[in-house]
Amino acid sequence: MYIVTRAAAMAIIVFARFLTAVRGIWQGSEPVPRQRIYFANHASHGDFILIWTVLPPRLRGKTRPVAGSDYWLKTPLRRFIGCGVFGAVLIDRDRESRREDPIEIMARALDAGSSLIVFPEGTRNETDAPLLPFKSGIYHLARTRPEVELVPVWIENLNRVMPKGEFVPVPLICTVTFGAAMRLGAEEGKEAFLGRARGALMALSSKLTEANG
C-alpha cells in the first residue's frame, strides 16, 4: 500500500509540474525542518498539491493539509487521494453534525509532529476579491499551540489554470510564495490577529504584482 500511495503522490506531483511549472519562492522564511502551520489563499482543489510540490521532500513527508471531510470522504478515489496519498487531516465543517472540535483534531496532528497546511478563508474563493475574510479557526489553533510558527503562503495563478466549473486545465506558470513566519502576540485579540495574518498574506500577493508589473 505504501508503494501505491508513494507512486500516486509522485504521479500527481509530476502532473502538477507539467501543468504549472510551479516554483517556490522563499521570501522571508526558509525551507527548514521546523514545525509550522502554512496558511494560504484558497482558489482551487489543487492548492495544497502545489504547496506540497514545492516543499523539499523531507518537509513534504511531515506536512499534512487540513481539508473538509464532506468533500474528501465522498468517493473512494477522493478518500484514497486525500487520506492515503496526502495524509489529509480531515475536519467536519458542519457545526451541527460534527462530533469533534476541528481545533482539537488539528492540535493533535501538531502534537504528533506534523506541520499543517490550512486555508483560513474556510472555502474556495470563487469571487473576484483576492482574499476572503478569514475564519477564526487559525486564531484558536494559534492560541492552543502558540509555540508553532505560522507561515503565510500565496499561491499565484492556479485559479486561472482551472477556473470553477471547468474540467480541462490550461497550463500556466504558477508560483508559491512563502512569507516571513509569524506568531500570536501575548496580548493579541482575535480580530487583531486575523487582520494581521490576512495582511501578511495579502502583502505577498501585492509583492508579486509589483515584481511582475
Next chain:
Amino acid sequence: MSLMHAHLFMLLLAVAAFLVAASVAGYILERRLSPDGSNAVIENLNARIKAWWAMVVLMAIAFIGGRAGVILLFAFCSFAALREFVTLTNARRADHWALAAAFFLVLPVQYYLVWVDWYGLYSILIPVYAFLLMPIISALRGDTDHYLIRVAEVQWALMICVFCVSHVPALLSLQIPGYEGRNVLLVAFLVVVVQLSDVLQYVWGKLLGRRKIAPLLSPSKTVEGFVGGVASATAVGAGLWWMTPFTIIQAGLLALAIALMGFFGGLVMSAIKRDRGVKDWGHLIAGHGGFIDRLDSVIFSAPIFFHLVRYWWSLT
C-alpha cells in the same frame, strides 16, 4: 558510420570543445574575480554555460533519435513556450476553451502534421484554421471585454510558440537531391548558427559594446555586438557548408539571414516582455530565463530559413 553520423559527430565534437573552453574560462573568471559568488555577471555566465551543456546533451540525444527525437523535443519546447506566453496574456475565463484547444488540440495536431509531412495543412493550420476557430470559441462565451486584444494574444501565442517553432522539425521533410537522409544536419545548422550568433553578440557586446541599438527594448544589445555577432555567425555558417547542401557562399548568405532574423526576433520578444513588465519569460533554464528567452531568435529565423531552403533547394 554514415556520412550524416560522421558530420553530426564532428559538429558535436566542435560544440563540446567550444563548451569546454567556455567552462574553463568561466572557472578561471570565478576563481579570479568572484570566489565568493558575489559577481552577478560571472555567476550568470557560469549558470548559462552549465545550462548550455544540458541543452547540447538534450539536442544530441534528439538528433541521435532522428526524426521522432527532433519532433518530440520541439513539440515539448512549443508546449513550454506556449505555457510561458499564455501566462503573460490577458486571457480570461471566457478564453478557457480557446486556450485548452490551443494546448491540447492545435499544438498536437500541428506536430502530427509535421510528423506525417502534410505541408499543405501544417503551413495553414494555425494562420488560417486556428485564426478563425479561436475567436469563435471565445465569442461563444459572450464576454466582449478587451475581446480583440485577447483574441490577438492567443493567435500570437500560437504563431510564435507553435507555428514558428514547428518549422525547425519541418526541415526534416524537405527533399533535397543528393542530401537524402541527412536533413537532421539542416536542423543542426540552423540551431548552431542562431545560438552562436546570440552568444557571439553577447561576447562582442561585452568586449566592444558602446552604442546601444535599442536602449528602451534591450539595454544589453549594442551596435558593436550586433555587427560583430552577425558577421562572425555568418562566417561560422559559411564554414559549416560541408554539412549542408549549400556552397560556401550560399551557406554564408543563409547564415546571414538566420542571424539577422534571430537578432530581430530577440528584439520583438524583448518588446513584448517590456510591455508586460517582466525581465524573463520564465525560470526553467538557469541563467537564461524561460524557454522563449532561449528560443526567441530560433522562432523568427526557423520559418524564413525553412522557406528559403524549400524554395530554392527542395523538390516538394
